[in-house]
Amino acid sequence: MxxxxxxxxxxxxxxxxxxxxxxxxxxxxxxxxxxxxxxxxxxxxxxxxxxxxxxxxxxxxxxxxxxxxxxxxxxxxxxxxxxxxxxxxxxxxxxxxxxxxxxxxxxxxxxxxxxxxxxxxxxxVLGMPGVTAWVGLMDICAPKAGETVVVTAASGAVGSVVGQLAKIHGARAVGIAGGAEKCRYVVEELGFDACIDYKAGNLRGDLKEATPKGIDCLFENVGGEIFDTLLTRMNPFSRIAVCGLIAQYNSAPYPMQNIGAVLINRIRMQGFIVSDDLSRWPPALKELAGHVASGRIKxxxxxxxxxxxxxxxxxxxxxxxxxxxxxxxxx
Amino acid sequence: MxxxxxxxxxxxxxxxxxxxxxxxxxxxxxxxxxxxxxxxxxxxxxxxxxxxxxxxxxxxxxxxxxxxxxxxxxxxxxxxxxxxxxxxxxxxxxxxxxxxxxxxxxxxxxxxxxxxxxxxxxxxVLGMPGVTAWVGLMDICAPKAGETVVVTAASGAVGSVVGQLAKIHGARAVGIAGGAEKCRYVVEELGFDACIDYKAGNLRGDLKEATPKGIDCLFENVGGEIFDTLLTRMNPFSRIAVCGLIAQYNSAPYPMQNIGAVLINRIRMQGFIVSDDLSRWPPALKELAGHVASGRIKxxxxxxxxxxxxxxxxxxxxxxxxxxxxxxxxx
Incomplete structure (x- = not known):
């Protein structure tokens, strides 16, 4: 039986x-x-x-x-x-x-x-990760056309949707991912403007090159040293959607050095959990389903x-x- | 001459x-x-x-x-x-x-x-510090009656107004200040509900006692270790107005351990400078002038x-x- x-x-x-x-x-x-x-x-x-x-x-x-x-x-x-x-x-x-x-x-x-x-x-893409991407990007970051959106774990279930949605809404999308293969996928398949392989060991320099106008919106999935480095590139009046801090789920918290950027650049940083507001799911799923059906979101x-x-x-x-x-x- | x-x-x-x-x-x-x-x-x-x-x-x-x-x-x-x-x-x-x-x-x-x-x-009180207090408290924290507001540098030009305004709007006001004399002033003269003397060396324990229901709004003027400790008491959906980080203006940044609280408790943290939005000065000064004239704000x-x-x-x-x-x- x-x-x-x-x-x-x-x-x-x-x-x-x-x-x-x-x-x-x-x-x-x-x-x-x-x-x-x-x-x-x-x-x-x-x-x-x-x-x-x-x-x-x-x-x-x-x-x-x-x-x-x-x-x-x-x-x-x-x-x-x-x-x-x-x-x-x-x-x-x-x-x-x-x-x-x-x-x-x-x-x-x-x-x-x-x-x-x-x-x-x-x-x-049509479930919790997709809605998470939508809520953090559209409700918290709310990027304007021409602004720069950076997302960590860019090839993942959430990050891949964040960058594609950012592009659809006219922003510059920059991903951060681990390894050349993931970065190739993020740029060539998903259509991000740039991707930084943090394992290549030149995060600070690569970041400067990939974000010549700084960062207006950071969708943060990873935390730790990468997050701390990204803080140094945030623009005045920029937004940070804190979705995940996976780098510290298994270890002691990384000691963040650059929180002062929140004051200097008047950053709005907001932690969120997609289940906090179920009223956002229907509009999120409606937009996502359309883009998946049309092939604009892969x-x-x-x-x-x-x-x-x-x-x-x-x-x-x-x-x-x-x-x-x-x-x-x-x- | x-x-x-x-x-x-x-x-x-x-x-x-x-x-x-x-x-x-x-x-x-x-x-x-x-x-x-x-x-x-x-x-x-x-x-x-x-x-x-x-x-x-x-x-x-x-x-x-x-x-x-x-x-x-x-x-x-x-x-x-x-x-x-x-x-x-x-x-x-x-x-x-x-x-x-x-x-x-x-x-x-x-x-x-x-x-x-x-x-x-x-x-x-009727100038930049007073308006700073008003904007951070009313626009960013927006405390509801019964919520707990904590402000650092509580006896200072900004902090003293934050706590008194919080009380006027029905919140519990808890100050943090350096020394017993300042704390006595904050409670006895300004009418805060409690004040913690961080120099007494028991910040974590004193904080727990002074904020039995946690912190709904933090008005942060100081930064450093005090800020990092306060993060551990933040409630779900709480707000942090980052007004100053004086503790690190003269030294290397304090390595913050507890930024993970932003995610876990879905905190909204916002840096601000009072001169960013001059349209907020008239309503701020109007309310403050009334309270100063009536003696409610000292x-x-x-x-x-x-x-x-x-x-x-x-x-x-x-x-x-x-x-x-x-x-x-x-x-």
Whole structure:
């Protein structure tokens, strides 16, 4: 008899996440109750925020408890339904965690159309990462035509959308990514104006060259030394959308030297979490869906095969080993 | 024959400002040209921003050149006028620098009424520091009733107004100041709810006690280790108005450890300079003048006697030696 496979948090990481922090378990496939739906998960999304949920430290969301299934966004198919809005065979997205089967309340699921767009896109460019890019760029940075937008982790699920949206809205888009191959992709495939390979070891000089008029909007995903260096290029009245600080999720915080730029250049710096304001999702998804359908926004996926591969893929993501949106193909 | 006394920048400070960075000079009293006014300066304002003007480093305003008169806000009396808006005997404020006499274009001066309010108040609570407090608190922090506002350098020209305005608008006001005497003044005279003496050596513990519900608004004048510690008490969706970072004007930047709070708590941090938006001055001064006239906003002045005392008073200000608005009485 088929079982539900799930990955639980075995123990909390001390610094870098290790595969031993996770444990693969099996349990019976659950039965849906009233107004519930049984879903066979096809895709699991891996995202940097999950690192925070593995810690006990107070953050914006509750930690995963030891022994609990790891949290995560998923896409799958309805197998049984006790909810009037869902029928067997419907494709749905939700937050069903690192497991192959799940029961969820109908209210916690969203039906999506996987005929025109692949189902996995609803975990990336048409899901949380895409909306994150839109909210940070359009609501916080609000770049004007001709301004310079810089985004870190530019080839990733969020960063790739930020730069393409910036171009669509008439800004100069400059990416920062790790490695020549990612930078080539960012410029040649995604159409950014420039990309800096921070691993090339000349960040400060390369940055000056790529941002001759300084930076008007910084969409920050990485933090640490790169963020601190970027602060030195910010223009008067520039904006910083702080979306992620992945460089310090696994280590002591980087000691920032250049926060004085906030005063000198009257910078507005705003941290945000895409789930804070759900009213922004519909306008974001509307614009993104149009650009994806027309081919103006492109996306790329890194796919790990099978649930058992999720821990290694997640660790690689935290180290920048992914190229585009990191997914796990479950079945 | 009476001469103009002026203090010029003799050389740039290497770290801490020294009296030897300044030089007292004399020159003939200038003659006003067309549309100009000759003013005998009575009061000179000393303010932390002046430290920035002594450096060559790029900042929001032009540096003072070596040999030039130090910049500064002044209040005085019109002695000769070639401008239709000003008559001999009018009291005026302007930015006439560290000198006893000055010629200025009429358009660069503002006539003030020194009958109901002392002339010196127009350099403090009813001048740049007061408007700075109002803009940072009302426009950037925008505290709601019941929220907690923390302000550093709480007994100073800006900080004292921030806390009193916060109280008027229904917030809890917590000051941070250096020394028991300043803290006593902040609570007993100015009516703050609490004050932390950072020199007492228990900032973290005292802060927790004084902000049981965390911090919703931080008005930051100081920077450095105090700022970094305050970041750990910020609430979700809190605001930080970055007005000054005096702790690092004379030394290497403090390495900030807690910038991650901006993301975790979705903080909006905004640097500002009060001269960026002159349209905010009239509403600010209108509210402040009402509260000063009614006695709801109190202020205190530290007065140095004579222009020659200005360098030592300025150095003391940078080290927190002033108590209230630092002025120099010129004649």
């Amino acid at each position: 088929e079982k539900n496979q799930k990955i639980v948090l075995a123990n909390r990481p001390a610094a870098w996440v290790e595969e031993s922090n996770f444990r693969l378990e099996e349990s019976p496939i659950p039965e849906p109750g009233a107004n519930q739906v049984l879903v066979r998960n096809r895709w699991l999304s891996l995202d940097p925020y999950m690192r925070g949920r593995m810690s006990e430290a107070k953050s914006y969301a509750k930690s995963v408890e030891i022994g609990e299934v790891m949290v995560g966004g998923t896409a799958g198919e309805v197998v049984k339904s006790n909810h009037p809005k869902f029928a067997v065979g419907d494709t749905v997205v939700g937050a069903m965690g690192w497991q192959t089967w799940a029961v969820a309340d109908g209210a916690a699921l969203q039906k999506v159309d996987a005929s025109a767009v692949p189902l996995s896109a609803y975990l990336g 996306y790329r996926e890194s796919v790990a095969d099978g649930l058992a591969a999720a821990p290694a893929a997640f660790i690689s993501l935290l180290k920048g080993g992914n190229f585009g949106k990191q997914l796990v193909k479950l079945t | 009476e001469k103009n006394q002026k203090i010029v920048l003799a050389n740039r400070p290497a770290a801490w400002v020294e009296e030897s960075n300044f030089r007292l000079e004399e020159s003939p009293i200038p003659e006003p040209g067309a549309n100009q006014v000759l003013v005998r300066n009575r009061w000179l304002s000393l303010d932390p921003y002046m430290r920035g003007r002594m450096s060559e480093a790029k900042s929001y305003a032009k540096s003072v050149e070596i040999g030039e008169v130090m910049v500064g806000g002044t209040a005085g009396e019109v002695v000769k006028s070639n401008h239709p808006k000003f008559a001999v005997g009018d009291t005026v404020v302007g930015a006439m620098g560290w000198q006893t006499w000055a010629v200025a274009d009429g358009a660069a001066l503002q006539k003030v009424d020194a009958s109901a309010v002392p002339l010196s108040a127009y350099l403090g 202020y205190r002045e530290s007065v140095a006697d004579g222009l020659a005392a200005a360098p030592a008073a300025f150095i003391s200000l940078l080290k927190g030696g002033n108590f209230g608005k630092q002025l120099v009485k010129l004649t």
